[in-house]
Each structure stands twice: as structure tokens, then as C-alpha cells.
Amino acid sequence: MVVAAYNENKHLGSLLASLRDQSLPPVEVIVADDGSTDGTAEVAQRLGADVLRLPHRGPAAARNAAAERARGEVLVFLDGDMECAPNFIERLVAPIAAGDAVGTFSREIFIANTQNRWARAYAALRWSPPDRLLPEDFPDRWANFRAIRRNRFLGVGGYDDVGYGEDMTLAPKVGELALAAPGAVCFHHNPSSVGEIFENGRWVGRGAAIRTLRRPWWVHSLPRVLALAAKQIVAGRTGWVLPARVVYHFGVWVGLASSSLRPWRHCK
DSSP, rough: OEEEEOOOOOTHHHHHHHHHTTSSSOSEEEEESSSSSSSHHHHHTTTTTEEEOOOOOOHHHHHHHHHOOOOOSEEEEEEEEEEEEETHHHHHHHHHHHTTTTTTSSSSSSTTTSSSSSHHHHHTTTOOOBBBSOOTOOSSSSSOSSSSEHHHHHHHSSSSSSSSTGSSSHHHHTTEEEOOTOOEEEOOOOOOOOHHHHHHHHHHHHHSGGGGSOOHHHHHOOHHHHHHHHHHHHHHHHHHHHHHHHHHHHHHHHHHHHHHHTTTOOOO
């Protein structure tokens, strides 16, 4: 079990508690602390996790380092702002254990903080359903692995360190998509403040994936942002999507600008 965490002391305790209650307990829980400044490593250590303290380089480097240290045959990758249902690990690894897939993912990722207006607005701006990250009819195969055999992960060199979108770099190297694991229910906390939404946008703007767009500055321009927000509000999404979009896309612009000045830095 690998948990890459950067300044996640607010949620990490709930995640680790949910891992202690699993029907199939993890062999180990490695928290790769990605240079946090809020006491994340101390929280993890106090709750019994194996803590790997690292300089701040982003989730790809953190996950790769923890995978090298892990002992289990299957790696499960979690974020510090998640929680897991009691049978999450058992359901997630079942297709791997049965030999049906080299790795899996979960379609059943529910938003943990839907009571927060900014979390609901963030779901809207990402075109997610109001209560979950992926639609119920999401395909059975995806490039984003939540679990994978450790030997295959290490054999292809792990994740590429490209900033935002690093979790999509594994499948092309493995040569296989992750398989959806039925009943693997987990929960994810969306950004719950203006500041968190801005930081997420800035991280996206620093990453390599955004540069695959033909005109990234225009895609995230204010006129287009306002038009998208109006369309979503008319469709019935929360009105808070308007300020959330303005803040998020401004963060993307800041990320684009900073990556032009410091192209080697793409972590949060």
C-alpha cells in the first residue's frame, strides 16, 4: 500500500483508519511524504505507517520511491485525501489475484465532502457527477492504475515524472490498460476552499499534459471560462461553479507562466 501525500494532515488520519479496517489487510502501509510542511509525516508515523520522508518533487517521484521500498506483490496507490470502504482492497486486487489483469482501477470513487460548496463546484468544473468522480457508465478499461503487480511496475520504471497527468504514463509502458474492479468503493475529498482550487489549477498549468493542447492559453481564457460556467449553471449545476472556474483557470494561467520560467519544476 503506497500513499503519496503532500500537506495532507487534515485527511490522512481518516485514510489510515480506513485501511486498518480492511477485510483484506494490507501487507504494509508506506506513506511517501513528499516534502510536506504541515506535519503530514508526523501524523503518519504516530498512526503506525512506514514513513518515507522525501524532498518535494511531486507524486511520481514519491510513488516510485515507495514502490522500490515495498515488499508486497501488488502495489495499491492511494492519495492522502482518500478513504476506503472496508472491502476496498479485497475487491480492488481480486481481478489481479485471479489472473484477469495486471492491474485495476475503481469506477466507484465517491466525493467525500459533497456538503462543501467548493467541493460541489469543483466537481462541476471537472464535469464530474455531483457525487462521484467518474460516471457510472465509465468504460471497463482505463489508463489510470489504482493497483498493479509490483514486478510489472518496477519493470517499466514506474511513473514518468511529468507533473500533472503522471498517473496516465504507466499504461503505455505496461502495454495494457487497468481493469475496473467491481465493488471497490472509496471516497475522495475534492478541494474545499478557493485556495485549494487555485493550487490545483496551478498544478495542472505546470504539468506536461496541458501542453498537448493546441492553444492552452485560449482554452483557459476568461471569455471561454465564463461561457462554460454559464452553460453548466443553465444545465442545473451549482452557481458556485462560476467563481470556482475563474479561480481554477487563473491558477492554470499562473502555472503556465511559472513553467515557462522554471520548466524543470512541475510539482505543487
